[in-house]
Amino acid sequence: MSNDLYTYLKDHGEDPILDTSGFTNSYVYDSYKNLAYEHLKSANEPEALVRSHDHEFEFVYINNQEINAFAFIYEKTDVIGLNIGTVHQLETYFANALNTGIFEWVIEKKQREILLYLLMSMAVEFIILHELGHLYHGHLEFDSCSRPFRKMIDRNLNYEEHLESRTLEMDADAYATSRSFGKFLSFDLNQNPPIIRSANDLLRFWIFATNSFFYLFEEEAADFQNIHQENYYPRALRQAVNIDISTIVVKQNKPEFAECYEEIFREMFPLCEKVYKEVGTHNPSLNRFEEILSLADRRRIEYMEEVNLYYREVLYNKLLKHARNKLYKKL
Numbered sequence: 001m002s003n004d005l006y007t008y009l010k011d012h013g014e015d016p017i018l019d020t021s022g023f024t025n026s027y028v029y030d031s032y033k034n035l036a037y038e039h040l041k042s043a044n045e046p047e048a049l050v051r052s053h054d055h056e057f058e059f060v061y062i063n064n065q066e067i068n069a070f071a072f073i074y075e076k077t078d079v080i081g082l083n084i085g086t087v088h089q090l091e092t093y094f095a096n097a098l099n100t101g102i103f104e105w106v107i108e109k110k111q112r113e114i115l116l117y118l119l120m121s122m123a124v125e126f127i128i129l130h131e132l133g134h135l136y137h138g139h140l141e142f143d144s145c146s147r148p149f150r151k152m153i154d155r156n157l158n159y160e161e162h163l164e165s166r167t168l169e170m171d172a173d174a175y176a177t178s179r180s181f182g183k184f185l186s187f188d189l190n191q192n193p194p195i196i197r198s199a200n201d202l203l204r205f206w207i208f209a210t211n212s213f214f215y216l217f218e219e220e221a222a223d224f225q226n227i228h229q230e231n232y233y234p235r236a237l238r239q240a241v242n243i244d245i246s247t248i249v250v251k252q253n254k255p256e257f258a259e260c261y262e263e264i265f266r267e268m269f270p271l272c273e274k275v276y277k278e279v280g281t282h283n284p285s286l287n288r289f290e291e292i293l294s295l296a297d298r299r300r301i302e303y304m305e306e307v308n309l310y311y312r313e314v315l316y317n318k319l320l321k322h323a324r325n326k327l328y329k330k331l
């Protein structure tokens, strides 16, 4: 990392970690970094690019124990920052979840360890792709975007900025879902580790990993003392986007899978919630919002409609001038 970029991050209150080689399990940190570069390479393939660019890329770990990540452009360098707390919290949560025996065919210690790292890498990959979505869908370059960092949590925004922000968040989630889920659908099952009995298990793990992340993240993102529904992007909406996009990806890539996929969703959602209630940190005020967070709630539908309208009528055309990968017609 250049000295200038390092100073810029420091000046903005971030504490970049230059070297993770002394960390316990440093190979895990290396593997996530490699994931970021792998996906960057795919995003830059000629068939994926709709606009050429000359930006460099930097992936950096941030010394911060909160779950969070961010993307920004420094001069001509695209930067993704990931708080190391994200890795720690996911590791603790998934280890505790696996100890409850949720996946009953994964019993031996060695197998649980393999699955722990698979779940962690699925969740981290989703987060990295979400940030890459901000960069490659032009979220940081259009005219009304004045904030230097696009953070997953940002509490100091007015209503208009919130609407824009949550629309962009949804677009970034759509980017992440289509790419991470698409990747696991094309996974070569001949090389499967013993924890994967069939492709269905891969779906189960992916749904569990991404949705558990939504639970953990929401705990930190939502300010339950002063909640305004429009001020954050609740878990139920992220789940809804996740369902919609991944269903489209399944239908396009593996239509023979579509039916059992829906069944697996119905099986996994209650399981994610049950496990969260068992091993999550139990934010006591979370229950008060179960109604708002329910997938069938009227307010959720209105919220989605507002975002979709804003995307179609306002943002899509603005983003078109800057997006490097193809935009979605609708969210």
Ligand SMILES: [Zn+2]
Pocket: 130, 131, 134, 150, 151, 152, 168, 169, 172
């Ligand atoms: Zn975001």
